[in-house]
Structure formats: structure tokens, C-alpha cells
Amino acid sequence: MCIFCDIIEGKIPSYKVYEDEDVLAILDVSQVTYGHTLVMPKKHVENIVEADEETIEKCAKVIGKLSKQIVKKTGAVGCNILNNCGEVAGQTVHHLHFHIIPRYSENDAVEFKFKESKKQDLEEVLRTLK
Numbered sequence: 001m002c003i004f005c006d007i008i009e010g011k012i013p014s015y016k017v018y019e020d021e022d023v024l025a026i027l028d029v030s031q032v033t034y035g036h037t038l039v040m041p042k043k044h045v046e047n048i049v050e051a052d053e054e055t056i057e058k059c060a061k062v063i064g065k066l067s068k069q070i071v072k073k074t075g076a077v078g079c080n081i082l083n084n085c086g087e088v089a090g091q092t093v094h095h096l097h098f099h100i101i102p103r104y105s106e107n108d109a110v111e112f113k114f115k116e117s118k119k120q121d122l123e124e125v126l127r128t129l130k
Contacts, residue, residue, distance in 0.1 A: 002044065002093065002094060002095045003093055003095075004040055004044075004093055004095035004097065005044050005095060007024070007026065008024055008040070008042050014026040014027070015027040017037050017066065017070075018039075018062060018065075018066055020062075021042075022041060022042055022043070022055075022058045023039060023040070023041055023042065023058050023059055023062045024039075024040055024041075024042055025037050025038065025039045025040075025062060025066055025100075026038050026040075028099065032099075032101055032109050032110055033076075033101055033102050033103065033104060033108050033109055033110060034074055034076075034102060034104070035070050035073075035074040035076065035100075035102040036099065036100070036101050036102065037066060037070060037099070037100040038097050038098070038099060038100075039059055039062050039063050039066065039097065039098045039100065040059070040095060040096060040097040040098070041055045041058065041059055041096055043055060044095055045095070045096045046094045046095065046096065047085045047086060047091060047094065047096055048083055048085050048096055049085055049086075050096075051096050055096070059096070059098060063081060063098055063100060066100055067079050067081065067100050070100055070102055071102060074102050075104075076102035076103055076104055077103060077104060077105070078102075078103040079100055079101055079102050079103055080099070080100075080101040080103060080110060080112070081098060081099070081100060081101075082098065082099040082101060083096075083097070083098045083099070
């Protein structure tokens with residue numbers, strides 16, 4: 001069983017921010033910024049690629065609601081919504097979850113870097129994706 005399933009079943013204590021029949025949101029024990037929250041479906045699914053549409057939609061509704069609430073209540077000036085899908089993308093717990101990371105300044109503890117990659121033929125990329 002996975003650690004998030006154990007949290008959902010109450011075997012491991014957590015700080016619940018939100019809970020309904022299908023979704024649980026808890027404070028991340030590794031608070032990157034004040035109010036860093038994890039949103040996850042109660043149903044075990046490994047990642048967003050494996051998830052059914054209904055599970056993603058239920059999580060998305062909670063993410064939208066909590067993002068507004070967290071930004072307002074913490075005084076953050078913005079937030080990042082992050083999902084790591086697969087180990088290559090940084091996923092370490094193989095249970096679908098989304099991070100809501102409140103942002104207070106450009107100098108807080110969060111850093112995302114997008115490096116310039118080789119030029120892509122966007123027409124070819126579009127054909128591939130469609």
C-alpha cells in the first residue's frame with residue numbers, strides 16, 4: 001500500500017485542509033512555502049496519465065476552490081499548481097496528487113527553471129499531438 005493510501009485510511013496522521021467523499025487535501029509535511037497543500041483522490045491511481053476523467057475533474061474542482069482560499073487566507077500574492085507525473089518528472093509518491101504552493105515573492109523557496117531547448121518545428125509537433 002502507498003503512504004497516501006495510508007493517510008487516506010487514517011493509518012498515518014495528517015493535517016486535513018479539506019475532505020469530501022472522493023478527495024482529500026492535506027498540508028505537505030515539507031512546507032516549501034507557508035500553506036503548501038497536497039490534493040489527492042481517495043481512490044488510488046498512480047498518476048494523471050492513469051487517472052480517469054472523473055477523478056481528474058473532482059480533483060480540479062477542489063484545487064480551484066482551495067487555491068482561492070489558501071491565497072486569500074495566507075496573504076500570498078499567487079500560487080503554483082504542480083503535478084509531477086512519473087519519476088523523470090520528480091514524482092516520488094506514486095499516488096496522483098497535486099501541489100498547491102502559495103507564493104509570497106520571487107525570492108521564496110520555490111524555483112522553476114525553464115532552459116532554452118533546441119528549436120522545434122511546431123507544425124510537426126502539432127501533427128504529432130493531434
